Amino acid sequence: MAKSDRQPSLLARLVAILAIIGLMVIWALIPGKTIDRVYQSERSQIASLAGDNSDQWLHAQTATLVADMIKGIAAVPEVEKQSALKHWINERLYVSAMWLYLMIYRGYALMMWMLLGIPLMLAAGADGAWVREIRKESFTSQSPIRHMIGVHFFKLVSILLVFWLLVPAPLPVIVAPGVVAFVALSLWLWVSNLQKRL
Numbered sequence: 001m002a003k004s005d006r007q008p009s010l011l012a013r014l015v016a017i018l019a020i021i022g023l024m025v026i027w028a029l030i031p032g033k034t035i036d037r038v039y040q041s042e043r044s045q046i047a048s049l050a051g052d053n054s055d056q057w058l059h060a061q062t063a064t065l066v067a068d069m070i071k072g073i074a075a076v077p078e079v080e081k082q083s084a085l086k087h088w089i090n091e092r093l094y095v096s097a098m099w100l101y102l103m104i105y106r107g108y109a110l111m112m113w114m115l116l117g118i119p120l121m122l123a124a125g126a127d128g129a130w131v132r133e134i135r136k137e138s139f140t141s142q143s144p145i146r147h148m149i150g151v152h153f154f155k156l157v158s159i160l161l162v163f164w165l166l167v168p169a170p171l172p173v174i175v176a177p178g179v180v181a182f183v184a185l186s187l188w189l190w191v192s193n194l195q196k197r198l
Helices: 010-029 032-050 052-074 083-137 144-166 175-192
Strands: none
Touching: 010 083, 032 052, 032 083, 052 083, 083 144, 083 175, 144 175
């Protein structure tokens, strides 16, 4: 009997470990001003693409969600050690709060685009199901390669989405609607190329 390929490969584990270590190094070294610039860049992109009202709504929702954490950081006692260590710790606390703020802001931006993307995904899934039904009645074969491409495409888009949410770099805000469109495409590929007999 063949071995199951369900366990993650060694390469996937290595990439995950290196990504975690890379994020920790970025957290330890990134200046607070850099993450401020990234956040302001995100806000200006959203305002130019979706309007100032959308940016204000996203900012208000993010501030409401993160307000309790910011209060907790403000209550951290002062470090009575060297001034360089004190400065580094205070900056890491600020960077942590702003990084979390940036991730939540991007998450809300993605949810905003999902309001437009859910009908697209539903239409892609329904169209894929009808294409599959038409192929079941005709003498055309289903493509397991296309089905596998749809599955791998969805995994790739999910990895890129996590990368976009986590990386504190000024990335284009068009990634969010692009992710929604590519999820719909991968859903169509996956559903339309399912086996005829399940």
